Structure formats: C-alpha cells, structure tokens
Amino acid sequence: MTKAIDNIIIIGAGNVATHLARALLQSNKKIIQVISKSVTSAQTLGEICNCQFTSKIHEVSDNADLYLIAVPDDSIKEIAEIFPFKNKLLAHTSGSVSMDVLKEITVNYGVFYPLQTFTKNISLEYENIPFCIEASTNENTELLIQLASGISKNIYKIDFKQRRQLHLAAVFACNFSNHMYSIAEDILSHEEIPFDILKPLIQETARKIESLSPKMAQTGPAVRNDKLTITKHLDKLKSFEDYQKIYTFMTQSIQKEQKRK
Amino acid sequence: MTKAIDNIIIIGAGNVATHLARALLQSNKKIIQVISKSVTSAQTLGEICNCQFTSKIHEVSDNADLYLIAVPDDSIKEIAEIFPFKNKLLAHTSGSVSMDVLKEITVNYGVFYPLQTFTKNISLEYENIPFCIEASTNENTELLIQLASGISKNIYKIDFKQRRQLHLAAVFACNFSNHMYSIAEDILSHEEIPFDILKPLIQETARKIESLSPKMAQTGPAVRNDKLTITKHLDKLKSFEDYQKIYTFMTQSIQKEQKRK
Secondary structure, three states, rough: OOOOOOOEEEEEEOOHHHHHHHHHHHHOOOOEEOOOOOOOHHHHHHHHHHHHHOOHHHHHOOOOEEEOOOHHHHHHHHHHHHHOOOOEEEEEOOOOOOHHOOOOOOEEEEEEOOOOOOOOOOOOOOOOOOOEEEEEOHHHHHEEEEEHHHOOEEEEEEEEEHHHHHHHHHHHHHHHHHHHHHHHHHHOOOOOOOHHHHHHHHHHHHHHOOOOOHHHOOHHHHHHHOOOHHHHHHHHHOOOOOHHHHHHHHHHHHHHHHHHH | OOOOOOOOEOOOOHHHHHHHHHHHHHHHOHHHHHHEOOHHHHHHHHHHHEEEEOOHHHHOOOOOEEEOOOOHHHHHHHHHHHHOOOOOOOOEEEOOOOOHHHOOOOOOEEEEEEEEEEEEOOOOOOHHHOOEEEEHHHHHHHHHHHHHHHHHEEEOHHHHHHHHOOOHHHHHHHHHHHHHHHHHHHHHOOOOOHHHHHHHHHHHHHOOOOOOOHHHHOOOHHHHHHHHHHHHHHOOOOHHHHHHHHHHHHHHHHHHHHOOO
16 A cells, blocks of 8 residues: 555546645645546646546556546446456545445545535635545545645544435535525515625625524524514515425424524 | 714614624714613613613703614614604614604604624624615715715615515525524534534535625535435435425425526
C-alpha cells in the first residue's frame, strides 16, 4: 500500500467530480486521468486538471493511488463491475449507496462523501465542506481521512447507516428549504415584487442557526399561534392548492414541535 | 410638520422594538421614551436607549417626531385607540396589518416594516434589512424613507396588498425553511449525529440563491427523479408520519415546478 494518496483518477465529470477535482488540485494532489462516458465532459474536466481523459473505462491507467467514482448513484455499480484492478483503492462519493457495492471488485475500497450542494459555475470554499469517510480497512480509512484533511477541516468517520440518515436529513435542510425559497419567489411574482427583497431574510435565517438551535430560532405566525394571520394566509393561497397544503402541514408540524420543546 | 425625524418614542419592548431601537440609535436618532405594558421590559429597553420608560400609555410624551408601535399584530389597534395625539406621526411595524388601523387616530400615519427575523440576543447587521414603507401622505412617506435610509440601504415603497404578499412569502422563505432545518436536526438525533455537520450545507444553500434563482439551484433526488432514493427515504420516515407527508408533498411540488420551467 502507498503511505499517502498523491495520484488520483476521477471517474465521472459532472458537478461533484468537477468540484472534487478542483478541491484536490488546490490541496496539491495530482489528477492523472479523467474518465467519463461523455467524451466532451471528460475533455472539459481533463483540461481543468491538465491531464489525460478518455470515455473508455478499459483505458483506465494502473498507476493511481486512488480511483474516485463520482457518478450518479445508479451508475456506481455498473462502473465498479468493469473496474479492472483487484488491489487498487476505489472509493465512491455518494451519500446513499453502501460501500459494499465495491467489495467484490477490490480489497481496498471506501466512501469519500462530501456533504454539500454542488452547482456548476458556482464556486465554493472547500475548507468547510464536511467529508464523510468510511473504508474497508483502518489503513484505507486513514488514507481517505488524510486526503480529505488536505481539503477541509471538517472530517467525520460515518458508517452507512449514519450516512443514509445524513443524506435524508440533507434533503430536508437543503433541497426542501431551497424549494421554500422557490415557492416564496413564485408568490412574490404574482405581485411583481422582486425576489431580491427576501434575500437578507434568507441569509439571516440560515445564519441564525449557527448559534441557536432551529427549534429555538423559530419565529412567525405558526409558533405564535397567530390564528388570524394563518387564516388570512391560507385564504390568499386558495388559488395555489399545493402551497396551501404545504402551508397547512408545515404550520401543524411547527406547532407540534413547539409543544414537544 | 417636522423636516426630519429626530426624536422617537417606541411603543413596545419585544424583539422587534429592541432591534429597531438599536438600529435607530446607531443611525444617531434619539429614543426619548419607551412604553410597554410590561414595566420590566420597558425598563430594560429604556436602559438600552438611556431614556424614560413607562408602562402607561397615557404618560406618553408629546414631543416626539415619530411614535413607533412595535407590538404583536393583535395589539396594534388597541394601542392606537388610546393614543392621545391627533396630528403626530404614528407608524406600526407589522407585515400583515393595514395602515388604515391608524387612520381614525391621527392624520399622519404610516408603516415602517423591517423584513427580517428578529431574535433576542442575536445581533444583526441592520444595513441590509429591507424596510417597507407606506404612509398617509407623500410627506410622511418621505419622512419614513429618510429615517429608514439612515439604517439600511434597502428601502422599498410597498402598499398593503404587496406587503401582505411579502409577509406570506417570508413565512415560506424563513419560518418554513427554518422548520426544515429543525426536522433535519431531529432526523440526525436518531443516529446521534451532531447537527453541526449540516451547517455548511445550510449556509451554502442560502448563499447559492444570491446568484442563482432557487428554481435553477435545486438539487437532490426529487429534481433528478431518483425514484429508488425517494422510496428508501419514505421508508426510513415511516415512523415519522408528519415528516413522511412533508417529504411527499415537497417532492411532488419540486417535480411539478421543474416541469413548469
């Protein structure tokens, strides 16, 4: 086994792959090859990494310390099955796939899961991204932890059961809160109010929970049980059936939670 | 009429009143009296403002340029009705109450609504808070705009119809997204995972919409229509009936929205 990971091959060239490549380059690692089904994507990322690229997995080079699979969840198994090396360290980057999907392929395998929302062309400060690490042996765990430590100060050893739970929680904290912003934007558009007006409120709502638990930070008509305002809001939402349902369930859920406090 | 507002009396001593008082003091305005039903709260805020305080509305001084009502929505009318001056500029700070509630009381009235989530002991940068202004005359509107401009760079003239819509949108963008954080924290607690691990993701989700519309920023299983992950998530939520319902509705709502794109 190598003592540290220096040379990396990235399989995948989407958002996660691109951001991870940039983060690894910043931490002075070498990306020696990029492999992606789409040759255009492979080329784009290959140019960023200043390295070889190919769309053919069987052209994978044998001299990397780590092979990082950053592809959609459904494709991980399929790629793993045609991976040709039995001893190389192979890791995937998914929040909801077990590392066991790699165990028939090689003896050295693991998970290198960055808990973040990645969007192309939106730059990120990598040093705060939590990395969730799991691997087949202690040595592999240490290698992946060491690699992540070059990128970020937030490293966690997380097993599959926890990682799945984390991924579920992240859907609420990220995807669903983002959808709340989206509903708000839609509601404002009906009175031709620019969405910009809500941005300071959104930033402050996110900032507040840095120092206060969200339960304690809750404000608004639901937590005050301000029935008059709630009734008026539901009335205004009568032409948006879906939003009305969401308003009702969220209000009930907030009120139940406050009773449990 | 005065040419500018210099001396202010604040009626109310809760979160909004306290933050507004601090913001006004920072912009070199003088708070000359604080009035609150609770004499303890009146005293606390009076000490912050280094001014008189009282719990009796009939002791209100007659030499202020503005009387600012920052109390719960339900109490605004009740306070207005015992306000003794017929010509003084009187404004409330609510997102969901019409300014007409003040029109029988004085000829000079308006709304001074700061669109932000206020929590005691959480300090705020006031200069980004959007202030929504509406008043009975152009002159009063200008006076309130001028006052807000001393605090913030985001000033909007917003009428009641827009303000109500804005308040409704704010419930989604702030209260409901905060509740999503709270559900995430609860889900994590079942695997004893610290909530801290989600904070960088929450910050990034909020930061991303500064430069990208939330619709375009959406990520996750719903927008990818990743049915396998959605099914697994719903299965994991089977012991949290409310969260399962919210998960289902949010997923459907995200998918409908993406089709409308």
